[in-house]
Amino acid sequence: MTTLARQVRAAILQIQPYVAGLSDDTVRQQFGGQAVVKLNSNENAVGPSRLAIEAILSELEQIHHYPDPSSDLLRQAIAEFHGVQRDQVLVGNGSDEVIRLISETFLSEGDEVLVPAPTFSQYQAGAFLMGATVRRIPLSQDFQYDVDAFLSAVTNRTKLLYLCSPNNPTGTVVSQHALSRLLAQLPSHVFVVLDFAYNDYARDETRAVLTPQLVEGGRVIALQTFSKLYGLAGLRVGYAVASAAIWDYVHRIREPFNVNRLAQRAAAAALMDDQHRTLSRLLCERGMDMYGRLADVGYVVIPSQANFVSVRTGDGERTYQQLLQEGILVRKGFAGMEEYVRITMGLEEENEQCILALLRLSTVSS
Ligand SMILES: *Cc1c(COP(=O)(O)O)cnc(C)c1O
Secondary structure, rough: HHHHHEEEEEEOOOOOOOOOOOOHEEEEEHOOOOOOOEEOOOOOOOOOOHHHHHHHHHHHHHOOOOOOOOOHHHHHHHHHHHHHHHHHHEOOOOOHHHOOOOOOOOOOOOOOOEEOOOOHHHHHHHHHHOOOOEEEEOOOOOOOOHHHHHHHHHHHHHEEEEOOOOOOOOOHHHHHHHHHHHHHHHHOOOEEEEEOHHHHHHOOOEEOOOOOOHHOOOOEEEEEOOOOOOOOOOOEEEEEOOHHHHHHHHHHHOOOOOOOOOHHHHHHHHHHOOOOOOOOHHHHHHHHHHHHHHHHOOEOOOOOOOOEEEEEEEOHHHHHHHHHHOOOOOOOOOOOOOOOOEEEOHHHHHHHHHHHHHHHHHHOOO
């Protein structure tokens, strides 16, 4: 072990860096200006709300001033949107930051965190950062949540239980019924973090949703983001709704200016843009219908409630490379999902291009 490795905190040695989907800058460099279809990061193909852009433009001259450290106007807008109190809302530099803050607030070495498998990697990253132990609870065969499996994995060291609904990368949701049963049977020392990053795309009427009642009991933290439906991924704004008592602790360690000026303004404006929300959902729904065609040639398409779909091609890495040859970027490499690629809903012509490529590949390989 090098001197450096010995001096670094032991928990850091175990952590693998996050592998993001290629950024647009990287893509431009690699493809030398050639048109690329970017379906790898679940971004909103509609783009940002016009109201958000206008809010940023009118705020630009003010960027020599620090932002409001408590993001009051944005938190107020979010609180009114969900029918909760402002002090029940925490905003962060993306929900990634919120996940980290929750981890830093709750977790010590040896504590246990339950996460679904497969799922978004940031939950376990937060746990590893704090030296906590991660227990992965497999989804059922058809990628549904198994409440009993979560319940039986709880020990007296369990502090946090994560659910992602719709789940990334499967697009499956946790039902209101399953959530109620989980909360009713879960010991009081376990806090539930529900990540609703894609829930505004979902149409399943039985799914769990963010309501004032959900967080009333003080044990549920509901995460949301402006990165997906709202099309503001590049600004980095996420939020969470929970009891004010939880946030009292989190605010002690939060960076004072964690959400920048432009992001605060743009997010508040985007929240008011019903038209943009409706259009974004519509585009996603139409795209999802188009992907039905893949099932006709034998691909397994996991029914998804999000703005992405996971498709079983047999070899996700190979499909990823084959699509890349055609300038189509998708996502691969979720643990346990090696046979799949995850594809974001794009504009109609982008979806068409990706689907045609997959249809061609299916005839080549059969
Ligand atoms: C994209 C995503 C987020 C959003 O992260 P931000 O940091 O807000 O951009 C949160 N949770 C899941 C499951 C996601 O896929």
